[in-house]
Amino acid sequence: xxxxxxxxxxxxxxxxxxxxxxxxxxxxxxxxxxxxxxxxxxxxxxxxxxxxxxxxxxxxxxxxxxxxxxxxxxxxxxxxxxxxxxxxxxxxxxxxxxxxxxxxxxxxxxxxxxxxxxxxxxxxxxxxxxxxxxxxxxxxxxxxxxxxxxxxxxxxxxxxxxxxxxxxxxxxxxxxxxxxxxxxxxxxxxxxxxxxxxxxxxxxxxxxxxxxxxxxxxxxxxxxxxxxxxxxxxxxxxxxxxxxxxxxxxxxxxx
Amino acid sequence: xxxxxxxxxxxxxxxxxxxxxxxxxxxxxxxxxxxxxxxxxxxxxxxxxxxxxxxxxxxxxxxxxxxxxxxxxxxxxxxxxxxxxxxxxxxxxxxxxxxxxxxxxxxxxxxxxxxxxxxxxxxxxxxxxxxxxxxxxxxxxxxxxxxxxxxxxxxxxxxxxxxxxxxxxxxxxxxxxxxxxxxxxxxxxxxxxxxxxxxxxxxxxxxxxxxxxxxxxxxxxxxxxxxxxxxxxxxxxxxxxxxxxxxxxxxxxxxxxxxxxxxxxxxxxxxxxxxxxxxxxxxxx
Numbered sequence: 001x002x003x004x005x006x007x008x009x010x011x012x013x014x015x016x017x018x019x020x021x022x023x024x025x026x027x028x029x030x031x032x033x034x035x036x037x038x039x040x041x042x043x044x045x046x047x048x049x050x051x052x053x054x055x056x057x058x059x060x061x062x063x064x065x066x067x068x069x070x071x072x073x074x075x076x077x078x079x080x081x082x083x084x085x086x087x088x089x090x091x092x093x094x095x096x097x098x099x100x101x102x103x104x105x106x107x108x109x110x111x112x113x114x115x116x117x118x119x120x121x122x123x124x125x126x127x128x129x130x131x132x133x134x135x136x137x138x139x140x141x142x143x144x145x146x147x148x149x150x151x152x153x154x155x156x157x158x159x160x161x162x163x164x165x166x167x168x169x170x171x172x173x174x175x176x177x178x179x180x181x182x183x184x185x186x187x188x189x190x191x192x193x194x195x196x197x198x199x200x201x202x203x204x205x206x207x208x209x210x211x212x213x214x215x216x217x218x219x220x221x222x223x224x225x226x227x228x229x230x231x232x233x234x235x236x237x238x239x240x241x242x243x244x245x246x247x248x249x250x251x252x253x254x255x
Numbered sequence: 256x257x258x259x260x261x262x263x264x265x266x267x268x269x270x271x272x273x274x275x276x277x278x279x280x281x282x283x284x285x286x287x288x289x290x291x292x293x294x295x296x297x298x299x300x301x302x303x304x305x306x307x308x309x310x311x312x313x314x315x316x317x318x319x320x321x322x323x324x325x326x327x328x329x330x331x332x333x334x335x336x337x338x339x340x341x342x343x344x345x346x347x348x349x350x351x352x353x354x355x356x357x358x359x360x361x362x363x364x365x366x367x368x369x370x371x372x373x374x375x376x377x378x379x380x381x382x383x384x385x386x387x388x389x390x391x392x393x394x395x396x397x398x399x400x401x402x403x404x405x406x407x408x409x410x411x412x413x414x415x416x417x418x419x420x421x422x423x424x425x426x427x428x429x430x431x432x433x434x435x436x437x438x439x440x441x442x443x444x445x446x447x448x449x450x451x452x453x454x455x456x457x458x459x460x461x462x463x464x465x466x467x468x469x470x471x472x473x474x475x476x477x478x479x480x481x482x483x484x485x486x487x488x489x490x491x492x493x494x495x496x497x498x499x500x501x502x503x504x505x506x507x508x509x510x511x512x513x514x515x516x517x518x519x520x521x522x523x524x525x526x527x528x529x530x531x532x533x534x535x536x537x538x539x540x
Contacts, residue, residue: 048512055516059523060375067371070530091346100379104511112504119500186353221398221500225391228507232383233331240338247342251349 017212020134024142024208027135034140041110041144046151049105053152054159057097061160062167064088069172081174082182085164090191094157095198095243101156102149102202103235107210110141111231114214115224123215138215142207149203153195194250201242206235289491293417300418307415311423315385316431332380332431333438339376340439343368344446348453360453361461364443369436369470370526377435378481378518381428382511386489389420390510393493394503402494417490424486425479432478436471473529480525481518488514 068084114137117123123133161183168174213231217223263270300308317327347363393416396402405412444462448455492510496502 048508052512052516056519059516059519063371063375063519063523063526066527066530067367071366087350092342100515104383104515105508108508108511109505112501112508115504116499116501186350220395221503222391222395224500224504225394225507226388228504229383229387229391232387232507232511236379236383237331237334240335244338244341244345248345251345 016216020212021208023134024138027139030135034136038140038144041141042147045106045144045148048109049101049148049152052105053101053156056100057156057159058163060093060097061089061163064093065164065167069168078174079178080182081168082179083185085161086183086187089157089160089164090187090195093160094153094195097156098149098153098199099202099239101152102206103232103239106145106148107206107231107235108228111210111214111228112224114211115217115227118215118217119224138211141211142204145207146200146203149199150196153199194246198243198246202239205238205242209235209238286491290487292413293421293487296414296418297422299411299414300422304415304419308419308423311419312426315423315427328384329431329434331384332377333434335380336373336376336435336438337442339372340368340442341446343443348447348451358457359461360447361458362465364440365462365466368439368443369474373436373439374474374477374522377432377478381482382485382514382518385424386485386514387507387511390489390493390507391503393490394496394506397494397496398499398503417494420490421483421486424482428478428482432475477522477525480521484517484521485514488517
């Protein structure tokens with residue numbers, strides 16, 4: 001009895017997640033679209049993730065640039081540190097910081113907000129009034145997370161490159177002109193497009209996970225806390241896997 | 256008092272702004288005080304609350320609730336570092352083969368995994384699993400007034416709840432970080448030699464040539480520092496949670512945000528201190 005429960009419970013959760021994701025995609029194209037909720041949620045997610053974005057992207061990029069520069073200085077090729085900075089930021093640090101921000105800041109706030117509503121039975125109240133909570137609450141949230149993730153990734157990359165520039169030029173004495181000239185040596189349009197595609201997928205997935213965990217909360221204060229905890233863990237796992245796959249596919253498409 | 260009240264009536268907006276700044280300042284002080292208390296009480300926690308400490312070590316390394324089903328903290332950390340290790344293989348191999356030096360991918364694994372990727376990924380994974388779990392537990396206790404009950408029973412709540420978790424985090428991070436490093440090495444090697452068909456001999460040669468024991472030990476030190484910082488931040492946000500069930504969720508979110516930022520800033524400064532300008536790196540071997 002116990003063993004079947006252990007096997008079936010996660011499977012049921014997975015099934016519920018896919019069912020909700022399907023409902024969300026169907027409702028996305030059904031009128032009326034909840035514009036007001038969408039704008040409010042976009043602003044909400046942007047507000048909670050903006051400061052973490054700025055504070056996270058600087059140490060991550062500076063670390064990457066520093067580790068690269070140690071290597072390049074050893075080779076006697078410190079002038080190429082711009083190449084390393086743009087390569088690291090656009091291809092990996094940018095998307096990974098976006099993952100951390102979208103999952104760690106945006107999705108947790110969203111899940112906490114939805115979970116609180118679920119605990120107070122507000123979702124059931126909506127259903128009683130004949131309003132589909134997926135259409136009125138989940139769809140705008142998922143789209144808001146997607147929009148903000150896409151916009152944030154460009155901000156992450158810009159802030160990261162600026163941080164890398166300041167660190168390399170003022171602390172490691174790289175020539176500024178050489179840094180800027182080296183930036184576009186390996187990194188091109190296809191890398192930027194891949195980074196933006198990654199960010200869109202991250203936002204979509206993190207939004208879906210946060211909404212599923214938020215709407216299926218049970219069991220009082222501990223329940224909401226655990227739901228937020230599980231949101232972070234599951235969205236990190238999902239987004240890291242997506243990152244590897246999209247990176248590999250991106251190299252196959254644009255070698 | 257009356258002067259303050261008069262000023263508040265005369266300049267309401269300025270007073271409000273000032274109040275916001277002051278509140279932030281007080282919160283910072285309160286946070287620092289909590290961290291000091293927690294660290295001081297670690298001795299108490301180890302000597303007096305041994306049973307709770309051991310229970311927490313077991314719970315943290317395996318995880319609680321639904322996370323047990325997917326293998327607990329250790330499995331999650333291993334999985335995340337597996338995926339970043341695979342990233343080294345994918346990104347490194349493709350980028351290096353552009354220049355024609357794909358043989359050096361073993362070097363990239365030994366260099367970037369140890370110094371950069373494994374500590375950061377393990378920190379992120381620890382914040383998400385052990386840290387967020389601690390905030391959720393302590394926050395729920397605070398909301399249902401269990402912490403006040405502990406105080407009434409004469410148990411030092413900071414030592415019993417926060418210090419034990421910090422100590423347990425330091426103990427748990429050692430095996431977890433071992434798993435993380437091994438997973439990232441394995442994924443990079445497997446990806447390079449199995450998917451990109453590099454010969455294992457070439458990979459192993461460059462990997463072992465550039466794998467430095469000192470770097471590995473420093474990277475363990477990084478992980479330990481991160482564990483302490485993450486557990487401190489997360490226990491603080493749980494301990495001060497307010498506002499019902501929704502408040503616990505918000506506290507978890509806020510704790511994850513803060514600890515990710517603090518952990519990465521700490522890693523940055525510690526690695527700048529370790530590797531400095533010389534870089535501890537010798538191409539000649």
